[in-house]
Amino acid sequence: MITRLRFLGTGGGRFSTIFQSRATGGVYLESGMKIHIDPGPSGLNQMKNMHLDPTKTDVLLISHCHPDHYTEGEIMVEGITQGGKKRRGLLAASKSVLEGINDIGPAISSYHRSLINHRILEPGDFLNLGPVDMEATPSIHSDPTTVGFKFHTKNGVISYVADTAISDEVIEAHRGARVLILPVTRPRSSRIDWHLSTEDTVEFIKRIEPEITFFTHFGLKMLRVPPEIEAYWAQEETGYRVIAAKDGMSVSIGTRITVK
Ligand SMILES: [Zn+2]
Numbered sequence: 001m002i003t004r005l006r007f008l009g010t011g012g013g014r015f016s017t018i019f020q021s022r023a024t025g026g027v028y029l030e031s032g033m034k035i036h037i038d039p040g041p042s043g044l045n046q047m048k049n050m051h052l053d054p055t056k057t058d059v060l061l062i063s064h065c066h067p068d069h070y071t072e073g074e075i076m077v078e079g080i081t082q083g084g085k086k087r088r089g090l091l092a093a094s095k096s097v098l099e100g101i102n103d104i105g106p107a108i109s110s111y112h113r114s115l116i117n118h119r120i121l122e123p124g125d126f127l128n129l130g131p132v133d134m135e136a137t138p139s140i141h142s143d144p145t146t147v148g149f150k151f152h153t154k155n156g157v158i159s160y161v162a163d164t165a166i167s168d169e170v171i172e173a174h175r176g177a178r179v180l181i182l183p184v185t186r187p188r189s190s191r192i193d194w195h196l197s198t199e200d201t202v203e204f205i206k207r208i209e210p211e212i213t214f215f216t217h218f219g220l221k222m223l224r225v226p227p228e229i230e231a232y233w234a235q236e237e238t239g240y241r242v243i244a245a246k247d248g249m250s251v252s253i254g255t256r257i258t259v260k
Pocket residue numbers: 064066141163
């Protein structure tokens with residue numbers, strides 16, 4: 001069996017999203033189950049371009065309650081449930097997305113929650129998704145309930161690190177990852193709170209030693225560098241393969257990993 005990973009968007013942060021400098025539709029993982037992670041703006045459009053059918057998605061995961069990650073969540077719920085007519089699939093998300101916390105969220109209306117089985121994820125929670133076991137991981141982000149996702153697939157561990165500042169706890173949670181997906185909002189020398197910059201990725205990669213790392217979630221400053229330069233620098237610094245993801249990029253993960 002082959003696991004496939006597709007980037008429905010590689011932008012992130014406020015202005016990349018507002019201007020759609022890159023699409024912001026999240027990541028689509030197929031590994032016996034069809035899993036859509038973080039359906040921000042233009043996810044539907046990207047799915048159409050890549051011939052992916054939203055009514056075939058099995059699981060929707062939303063890491064936190066910022067619009068570049070959740071905006072199209074309700075429509076994806078309508079997709080999974082075939083217009084609300086069929087009770088199928090699962091929505092799992094941070095507490096902020098499903099219930100709201102303080103002045104954040106919820107991002108999914110009670111009507112849409114009533115259509116689909118849903119559950120709140122906290123770091124350390126395990127979910128069995130058929131052939132994939134998913135583990136929720138911690139994040140240090142301005143939405144304090146943010147979770148990342150670590151997928152144990154037949155083709156190894158694929159780790160989706162959610163928006164986060166760098167920390168030992170966050171790195172350790174992704175130990176064993178064969179494929180590491182990092183949200184690198186900022187380039188070198190311009191770190192901002194709650195996010196990773198390229199320097200942080202070097203520490204992350206050296207400690208996890210993944211076979212391949214994808215950078216995504218690019219802010220405007222990062223796009224101006226551009227991200228390929230940053231990925232190349234991180235690859236040289238670490239000795240591990242690092243790729244700056246592009247919208248529409250498709251990755252096959254079998255015995256080998258192939259990027260298209
Ligand atoms: Zn965020």
